[in-house]
Amino acid sequence: FFFVMLRTPRCMVGKGFIATGKRVLHEGNKAKRNWYFIDAKEQVVGRLASQIAKLIIGKHKPTFDPSVVCGDNVVVTNAKDVTLTRNQWKRKLYRWHTGYPGGLREMPAWRMKERFPERVLEKAVWGMLPKNKLRYHRFKLLRVYPEGEHNHHAQLNKAAPLPPHFKFHAKPKEGLLPKDDPMAHLREFYVVKIQQSEDAIRADGIYIPSIKEEKKREKQIHRYVHRRPVQVQDLPDFGEYFVDVHNEPVKRPYGFDDVDLVHEEVAENRAAGIEPPADPRREEVDEALFHKHQAEIKENAEAVDQDPTPREKKNDDND
Amino acid sequence: VFFAFMVNHAKILKLSKGYRGAANNIFRVSIQAVYRAQTNQYKDRKHRKRSYRTLWIARINAAVQYYGVNYSRFMGYYSKLGIGLNRKMLAELAVSEPISFRAIATYVVSQFKDVEEARLIPARERAKLWVTRDTLTDEQNAMTQVFVDALNKKTKE
Numbered sequence: 334f335f336f337v338m339l340r341t342p343r344c345m346v347g348k349g350f351i352a353t354g355k356r357v358l359h360e361g362n363k364a365k366r367n368w369y370f371i372d373a374k375e376q377v378v379g380r381l382a383s384q385i386a387k388l389i390i391g392k393h394k395p396t397f398d399p400s401v402v403c404g405d406n407v408v409v410t411n412a413k414d415v416t417l418t419r420n421q422w423k424r425k426l427y428r429w430h431t432g433y434p435g436g437l438r439e440m441p442a443w444r445m446k447e448r449f450p451e452r453v454l455e456k457a458v459w460g461m462l463p464k465n466k467l468r469y470h471r472f473k474l475l476r477v478y479p480e481g482e483h484n485h486h487a488q489l490n491k492a493a494p495l496p497p498h499f500k501f502h503a504k505p506k507e508g509l510l511p512k513d514d515p516m517a518h519l520r521e522f523y524v525v526k527i528q529q530s531e532d533a534i535r536a537d538g539i540y541i542p543s544i545k546e547e548k549k550r551e552k553q554i555h556r557y558v559h560r561r562p563v564q565v566q567d568l569p570d571f572g573e574y575f576v577d578v579h580n581e582p583v584k585r586p587y588g589f590d591d592v593d594l595v596h597e598e599v600a601e602n603r604a605a606g607i608e609p610p611a612d613p614r615r616e617e618v619d620e621a622l623f624h625k626h627q628a629e630i631k632e633n634a635e636a637v638d639q640d641p642t643p644r645e646k647k648n649d650d651n652d
Numbered sequence: 653v654f655f656a657f658m659v660n661h662a663k664i665l666k667l668s669k670g671y672r673g674a675a676n677n678i679f680r681v682s683i684q685a686v687y688r689a690q691t692n693q694y695k696d697r698k699h700r701k702r703s704y705r706t707l708w709i710a711r712i713n714a715a716v717q718y719y720g721v722n723y724s725r726f727m728g729y730y731s732k733l734g735i736g737l738n739r740k741m742l743a744e745l746a747v748s749e750p751i752s753f754r755a756i757a758t759y760v761v762s763q764f765k766d767v768e769e770a771r772l773i774p775a776r777e778r779a780k781l782w783v784t785r786d787t788l789t790d791e792q793n794a795m796t797q798v799f800v801d802a803l804n805k806k807t808k809e
Contacts, residue, residue, distance in 0.1 A: 359747050395715040395746040399707070498717045 359396045364403040366474075367493040368485070371407060373454060374414040382457035384499050385409070389474045390462065393496050402467055406474045406488070413450035413479040417442060427456065450479040708743040715746035719757045720768070726757070729764045 369388060373381060391397045391404040417425065425442040445453055454477050462468045476485065602608075661679045667689070668675055668682040675685040713723035721729075735756065737745075745753040761768070 392710065393714055393717065395711045395743070397707075397710055397714055399710075496718065498720075 359398070360403065364391070364394065364396055364398075367405045368488045368491045369405055369407045369495055370483075370485075370489070370492055371409045371495075372411055373409050374411045375416055378415050378417055378453060378457050381415070382454060382461055385454075385458050385475065386461040388499070389458070389471050393499075399463075402470050402474070404471055404474050405493075407476070408483055408485050408488075409454060409475070409477045410481050410483055411479075412454050412477045413446065415454055417453075422446070451477040705739060708739040711743040711746055712739060715743075715753060716757055719754075719761055721757075721761060725768075726760060729760050729767075733760060733763060735760075 371381075371385070385407055387393055388407050389404040391402075394403065397403060422443045423441060426439045427442070427445055428437065428439050430437050440448075442453060455472075455475070458475055459468075459472055462471050476483070664679060664683055664686050665676070667686050670676065671682065671685055674681040676682060709723060712726070716723060716726045719726075737756075742753070742756070745756070
């Protein structure tokens with residue numbers, strides 16, 4: 334990392350929600366973090382960096398909250414193949430001061446690419462983040478790798494397709510994409526299958542997970558399934574541009590007679606003499622059993638009242 | 653409370669609870685901090701309204717991008733349609749009622765589909781459309797046809 338953070342900001346010291354009793358605006362700190370995998374080959378530095386900064390700040394989410402780190406993780410590969418227009422490789426100077434008198438240093442972009450190829454992109458994104466206490470922590474969501482290899486194969490199952498208005502990921506020409514490319518799976522958005530079937534694993538004889546690992550996988554699936562965001566249903570064609578809510582067909586998978594039925598339908602059914610079907614979820618209460626249980630309780634209460642000191646029988650031998 | 657000044661000082665010192673050092677104890681120091689705090693409170697009651705509005709706008713912008721527009725164009729169309737919801741409610745819908753928000757957004761965008769398509773046409777062709785508007789009289793239309801023909805000739809060449 335090309336600089337040192339001097340002090341952790343107060344907002345990041347606590348864990349999870351801001352527990353001050355103040356109203357929190359939706360998800361905030363606990364927003365789901367996606368992983369985006371981006372190939373920076375032949376992308377212009379600044380244009381790419383502005384899109385990455387947007388993802389890292391979280392401005393593509395309607396649950397954006399500027400007081401909290403709510404962005405997504407971004408992994409960028411092939412950062413050494415990034416482009417700068419015109420003469421910038423020769424003319425663009427990275428400047429810094431060492432603190433000593435006469436310590437102003439300059440480095441042209443081509444030299445930065447030789448020594449630290451990933452910093453060209455990193456500095457661009459760093460400069461595009463809002464300059465506040467969260468800048469350092471937002472920048473940590475970005476991982477830049479100069480070559481095609483990255484360490485995040487375990488997060489590929491959380492990889493998400495880029496939002497449709499982020500269009501910088503132009504496909505390279507076919508001549509540049511050999512079939513043996515190890516990063517071919519990043520060219521198209523891709524989700525790893527979480528678990529193969531047991532028979533397939535055992536037939537191959539390659540890998541048989543232990544019971545502990547299987548339970549772990551089940552937990553992962555359970556978590557993944559139940560944290561899915563709301564799926565927007567396929568709405569019918571709006572026709573001339575408006576939804577006719579009242580004439581849509583109503584789906585009624587359950588058979589309750591007192592919930593969500595339109596009054597007209599109820600009247601129609603009654604007039605026709607149709608009774609609503611019996612609800613399978615309701616259990617019939619056995620009244621005889623109930624009264625018997627109540628009588629037992631009363632008997633026990635009377636027994637307790639007759640014996641005023643039932644707890645005096647204690648053994649004092651344990652002292 | 654023995655003297656009259658204690659009543660007034662107590663009011664200020666009560667407001668300065670939690671301040672650092674002498675500012676929560678000593679009247680002469682705390683009055684300065686309390687002045688600043690009160691003026692900031694007054695200011696920020698006005699700022700609060702602005703900052704919430706910027707938040708709502710940022711959220712609507714993010715949500716509306718998925719429908720092919722940005723906030724500025726969306727609001728331009730939205731205000732012409734007469735749906736009465738304010739930005740606060742639109743942002744709430746975008747987060748917690750995505751289906752309703754989708755209905756609103758698709759309705760708004762579809763009402764102005766022709767405007768959006770016209771934006772994609774390059775400027776020269778857009779000029780041709782502009783020239784043949786219905787608001788012109790027949791004479792004016794006939795006059796402008798001359799220019800349209802000239803433009804067509806240029807593009808062909």
